[in-house]
Amino acid sequence: MKNPIIQRELIGTLRQPRALAIQVVFVLAMVVLVMLVWPDSATVNLGGRQARQLFGVFAYGLLVGLMLLAPALPATSIVNERRRGTLILLLTSPLTPASILFGKVAGAIGFVLTLMVLSLPAAAACFVMGGIGLSQLAITYGVLGVVALQYVMIALYISSMTKSTDGALRMTYGVILLLSILVLVPYYMLQGKDLSQLGLPMPEAIEAAVRWLASLSPLPAVMQLADHGSVGTRGLESTGDPVTRYLITAAITIVACTFGLIKRLQPTVTDRPRDKGVVTDERSAGQRAARRFMYVWFFDPNKRTGTIANYENPVMMKEFRTRTFGRAHWMARLIAGCLVVSLGLMFVALQGTMWISTDYMAGILVVFQMGLIILVTPALSAALISSELESGGWTLLQATPLSAGVIMRGKLLSVAWTLTILLLATLPGYAILWMIDEGRSQRVVNGLITLALTALFSMIVGAMCSSIFRKTAVATTAAYLLLVGLCVVTLLPWMGEGSLFDQQVVERILMVNPLAAALNAVRMPGMESYQLTPANWWFLGGGTIVASAVLWFRTWQLTKPQ
């Protein structure tokens, strides 16, 4: 290999025991997936319906695997180089920014390709069942390869922008969630509607914009390849080829990230002065007035903070102050964002039958809140202990009179408060649902219980990962894998219900899925036929207790004298 970075990135990655573990788990997951949906009887549907359904589940499984695994390594790649001080060594070497980038991309994509190759036996099993052609298989793998490349490029770009590995992971998974799921929401809501009748200006332009927005997600393309039509299940119209549209948007994303990365890998990127740390109190009168207006004073991140009060847990206050999203101005922005989304959904719900039914609206609200929980909670809790271990702060905390209980209480409270505030900001939508139909009140309560338990479970699982892994990036990835795996992978059998699985099996599997349980609680169409609560609450409660025990044990291990 002429490019030394490829060798270091790829060989270095493959040498890690973690890489082997990922490969083994990935192959096992694929095998289990195919085994679960493999027909029991010796007869095969000649129409190929069963085979196509099996292939669909396999393709979605592969897509989810790529969404979770492809960005994990590149998201920490450049930021790690910067933190270790090796980026400057690369930038001062004869390697050009393009060759550094090529090495990084090839290293990351090489590992993803090994995973895709390892999935080939499972794909072959689908192929031998008939119903799908070799070209369909090849195109699916091609599209998934583009997905992997797109996510690798996005992850690398974010890695070049951020200051911490966990921050890079958070932002990467957030962007991927946005690009893969959230961009579909407007399409899902407007599909099949006559926009001109809704009184919207320039309906054609809006329709085209929404369609192209949805094309940022690889999901419609994969659905097309799996013969599942388009997003949604209501016989919605789907114009154009989603595969081609996705490939176009992916190519644009990849090219944009490439140019952005080459710019960020120029040696002059380090030519920056250190932050002078000027506080608002020391700025000119005009600047002070402007900032007070802009931040309503209270939320000004640069105003001088007061001392921690005697009654406050110092660790909790420290967490709020050091965490980017813990600072008042970010919290205010997040809460405002949640309120806007919630109010928007309320407005849509009030339009009632004209746009979309309240059942769907409740489902969208649940998906929004669940997405928020799954995205935000590991980002907050998976760094609680590991970041201290990494920075050396844990030793300093140990040298203070603070007990392990006070330290952990402060850390967990900092997450719990943030989550509570964020979730409260999204509650007005439920209030409207309650008001529209009082008979829905029990459903709303059940949905809220599921969401609250999910938030608690996610927080403790994140903290547990943080106590197990010494590196924040690994802890954050593990937490995301666990939670996203629980919420998304267990949905796959639901897609094959009827032909591949009977309802009882699907119901049992969905009982561990908090997203499915919450959707079931609010009677979202498609989920109303199951009874997932209170079984799911017991699962989440039990999981929380087990994770708490592990967290307690690890904290005890870490705080006791050696």
Place this chain on the structure above:
Amino acid sequence: MTDTPENKEIDDETTDDAEESAVTTDADEATATKTDESDESDAPDADDDASTAAATVDDADTEASDDVGDEDDIETPAAAPAPAASTSSGEHVVYAENLTKQYGDFTALDSLNLSLEKGQILGFIGPNGAGKTTTIKILVGLARPTSGKASIAGHDCTRDVKQIKRLVGYMPDVFGAYDNMRVHEYLDFFGAAFKIPQRDRAKRIGEVMDITGTAYMHDLYVEALSHGMKQRVGIARTLLHDPTVLILDEPANGLDPAARIDMRQILLRLAEMGKTLIVTSHILPELSRICDVVAIITNGKLRAFGTLDQIMQQVRRLRMMQVTLSDREHVLQLSNYLKANLSADSEVTPSETEAEVRFSTVADDKRLTELLTGAIRDGLSIAQFREVETDLEDAFLEVTGLREKVTERADGRAVN
């Protein structure tokens, strides 16, 4: 070792404020000068120091040679005294007796004894992996000894961990910065963690910032500080709860010369305030300028412990001579000549790379003149013949037996 007034000076203002005169050792002895807190009855007196120091060396000397010589064939000038025979007769603030720490089969610390008094500065020296951090961790309460005991101000480091945390200010070799945090917020957090009441905290933060010269960093972000600035903030953090003992792991590491001088002055000022300091460092000339007591540790064993004078005296039992040759091909010939003409306790270290030969000897000036005359008569091209001043670095290399390794490595590189 050289001794310059600037090496020993402390802040003029501080010196003027001290009611009692500084404890000054002979310039040639090259020990640190520091003022003692005059109104403290148990503050060590200069004369006491000197006399007790001598006693310690005498007491320890015999045992030391036996103990350590058996271990690694290292000639040990002053071995670790039992705590009873400490560097002074005052009250022990830091006390360790037969401190042993084992990790499985590996002995990280082997029967370490040491004691320190109020206001003393201990220079804790040893190569990487010698056991310094293990000792520190036990003293701070972060590790438990396998056997032996350690105490700070009479509190057991294993049993009374809560009190120990209030008595000790610990600065690890890793700073422990938090993102998005300004210096005053950082100090406020640790102040709150040490339960300093809110009404007193701002004042206390101001005080420690003044002591450490960090007041101008008040609003700067911690992660944006330079290494030297971080080290100062680290010391400010350790001072917040007004600890009796400060344990500083490599405080001068990575500092530029000016920052190093600042650091030295801060440490001397802290000792003046009656703080007992344990300072580890690889920068030995720095330590020699501020330390009252030196402990040298290798492979978990304390090889030497005493005042700088004591250790120097031991090293100086043998004079260290250096002969520089103008023709490096004569190095081996001179080495053989010296070996043939010196007594058995002498050690000859040739270095072809530097075209010089070093040797330690008890010979007096007359004998050395004879040796030099004989060498010149034999046709050896001697450019310089001089006695090497002994400093802490020499003492460290002698005590740890690293001198030969260093020379061998230098020669090996030259050959390669």
